[in-house]
Amino acid sequence: MLLEVKDLSLSYGSKKVLKNVSFSLERGEVLCIVGESGSGKSSILLSIIGLLPKHSSISGSIKLEGRELVGLPETEYAKLRGKDIGIVFQEPSLYLDPLFKVKDQIMEAYTTHFGKVGAMDRVVETLKKVGVQDVERVMNSYPHQLSGGLRQRVCIAIATVCDPSLILADEPTTALDLTVQRKILGLFTKLKEEGKGIILVTHDFGVVAEVADNVLVLKEGEVVESGSVWDIFDNPKHEYTKNLLSATYLKA
Incomplete structure (x- = not known):
């Protein structure tokens, strides 16, 4: 197991943003986390890479190749960032x-x-x-x-320059036109084929259909549904998932 998250809860001050989130990720797998803006998707990524604001409070477990990350000192986290965990943000102009x-x-x-x-x-x-x-x-x-x-x-x-085993991507194609978006998603597919584990945050089920193996549906900080990409598309069980899928089809 590359990554195992159990009962992850996160608060920013008095506001609870994640509530007992659990999932796992294997090498060579793409997990898409889907939900509306404000559902807590990006907070999962920030929790994994240890870039939470000072006023946050985190509990639960995040294990990368068996190593517990929750409570890891910043000096140790700094050794992991880039080398073992890479992250791609939504707006490159703000990151570069x-x-x-x-x-x-x-x-x-x-x-x-x-x-x-x-x-x-x-x-x-x-x-x-x-x-x-x-x-x-x-x-x-x-x-x-x-x-x-x-x-x-x-x-x-x-x-990816340091060849990390885990890559986190926070809506990496949102600001791009459709042609460029597909090329960028193709890069993530290649990284998956190299054996990288990838967590890709999106609100777009079109992106999910393109690259996902498994899907986590998040609503107000809670996992309401999870399963293979086929299960989610062919037999969604939660009303929220059905609504998200309907919104995607309407856009199409």
Whole structure:
């Protein structure tokens, strides 16, 4: 088992955002977490990677390859981020530093864990792997000089340059047009084929149909339904899941 989450509860001050959430993830599996805005989807990812605000209170268990992450000191968590757990955020413009070239930002993610030896070769290799054609130009560009699709590829490169076993993705295609969205989802499929475990947060069942093996449906911080992608699409049991699916079909 790559990741096992049991009875995860989370509060921001007096507000409970997650309530006894449980699920597991194997290598080579894509789990999509689906729900409306404010349902707690992103908070699950932040709980796993240990980037919660100071006023938060967390309980339950999060085990990565058998190692308990809840209560892990920040010094230990820092060793895991990037190396064992990579994360891709929704809006690359907010995540990428506008003052540094792309190559420096990817290299920093690598050298933090492995040092400078071979770092540039690894940057080039990773950019090619995420589908960047003009590697030299992209490496030497600042984020604002790139398209939205290229910026998201750079973010995926940062998340995967250290070859982590677990990749978290928070609505990584929301700001992209449909053609670019499909290409980015194709990258996640390739990562899955390499044996990565992937948790992808979305509100779009179209994305779920494209990449998911299993689905977790979240409503107001609680899991209302979970199962294989086939179970969820062919035989949804909870009314909330049915409504989300109906909304997707109406958009289509």
